[in-house]
Amino acid sequence: MDKLELQEITNGYRERMHRLALFDPLYELERKREQDQQELMVDMKGLGLLSLLFFFEQKLIRNYKVGTKQLARFLQKLTENQYILDERDYERIARTIIQIFRPTTGRKRSYSYYNWDSGKEDIIDYSILKANNFDMETNTQYYTLDEDGLELVFATKEFYSEFQLSINQLMLRKQLDRGEFKGALRQINEMRIDVESLDERIGKLKHEIQRSIVSEETFARYKQLLEDISARLSREDEEFKELRQFVKETRERLYSKDVHKKEHKTYELILTITRELEGVHYEHSRLLEQTLSLKNTTLVTAQESLYYTGIQAFNFDQDIVSHLISTPLPFEAMQGVLHPFLKVEENHFWSPLTILAEQNINEEREKPVEQGLIELSNEDEDGPYRKNLMKKYKEIMELFLFAYQTGKGNTLSSYLHFLDEIGQSSLYENRYFYEFWLILHQRSPIAQGSIQEEEGTTLLGEALALIENRTLIVIEEKSVIRQFARYSIQEMIISLEGEENELLGTND
DSSP states (O other): OOHHHHHHHHTTHHHHHHHHHTTHHHHHHHTOOOBOTTOOBOOHHHHHHHHHHHHHHHHHTTOOOOOHHHHHHHHHHHHTTTOOOOHHHHHHHHHHHHHHHSOTTSSOEEEEEEETTTTEEEEEEEOSEEEEEEETTTTEEEEEEOHHHHHHHHHTSSOHHHHHHHHHHHHHHHHHHHTOHHHHHHHHHHHHHHHHHHHHHHHHHHHHHHHHOOSHHHHHHHHHHHHHHHHHHHHHHHHHHHHHHHHHHHHHHHHHTTHHHHOHHHHHHHHHHHHHHHHHHHHHHHHHHHHHHIIIIIHHHHHHHHHHHHHHHOOHIIIIIHHHHHSOOOHHHHHHHHGGGSOOOOOOOOOGGGGGSOOOOOOOOSSOOOOSSOOOOGGGTTOHHHHHHHHHHHHHHHHHHHHHHTTOOSBHHHHHHHHHHTTOGGGGGSHHHHHHHHHHHHHOSBOHHHHHHHTTTSTTHHHHGGGTTSEEEEEEEEEEEEEETTEEEEEEEEEEESHHHHHHHHHO
């Protein structure tokens, strides 16, 4: 290895050691032997990291009055279910943590090491916490995170592995802007390592999907994971395209200025950067294709295998029947178990369009049905019920004719009021009263000929004989009469037409 390669390895050694030095306070806290009242060891390193996160959250909400007491209350609330300590113990722990991060001497923490880049001993000074404010009335010192403390918090957050390629892309653009072509080439090599690492992770993810999808929940989780990976790779692909265009423009600019003749080595670096960047971009594009393949084929295949595995492994007697018989389940739980195996509910609906369909109202009978009033058989002609009903119908007609002559029978409602006036309300409290008027409405108009044909043969024979030569007309209205709570009927307009009716009208 020549001197140039050794220098590339040790370049930036101080910055790397600086990041390692930031973790030294946490290891110093780990060496503290702190116990609670039950002699349980207190996780001082963990509490130290949580204290940094507490100061970071306070910085986010712009609360700069945070001191020992505030940190002690936070630690007490956080660990009250884990450790048995009183308030003085928590204040002592909080004070110890603050003193580790910010020594009482007021000077920064220091870290000694041998610098292999410069070849001599070196010291790194860093500050995790710094004094922020001081309350004179309560004699309280407040603290906040210093720049090194913020860097330590960010270093403990896991985002480097996922976004390292994007970070390297940003650093490569900065280096190309500054003309640091040698550093840019090294950055591209680091990007190749990141792409290879992503390739291994996607390969492991493929096998994990085929092996680990055992439920719909895991399927949904892996589906979301693949969508996130695909979205991140798409953004990185767009950045690669912009970087290639930027490198192309830089090469053309240097060529136009004849730099390739004056600085031959610089132009060769640009050509190498172009070639290496295209290679990394090609490998990265393959990752994007693999991710799409995982989404479209592997993930769907795993879901289908999950479905068919469930079908093959399902045993109704063992998984359902034995479970219901051996376990005393409540009725609601039993319904939930059996519900997927029950028949799907069917609801029959009537469509209004059926009234427009062709209807056949003729029935196939040996003898045609006569369209007339209700008739009784011959053997019931002299029955007591028939005679009583004919008598009631005749009584209704007699009272109607009397009401009509006095001008109180033009409508069915006025006729009902007439019955109330003469004390015959019990008449319309029976079903036959409403049947009588319904039959009259169905046969309306009732002329003289129809009376002669059906007189003596129907229940209405005696009643209809009372109208003599006149014609009875019954017309239905929209309103509904509810004179009696048990029955209701639509309003009807009743009129009598004929010579005798006209004479009655003249006399009135």
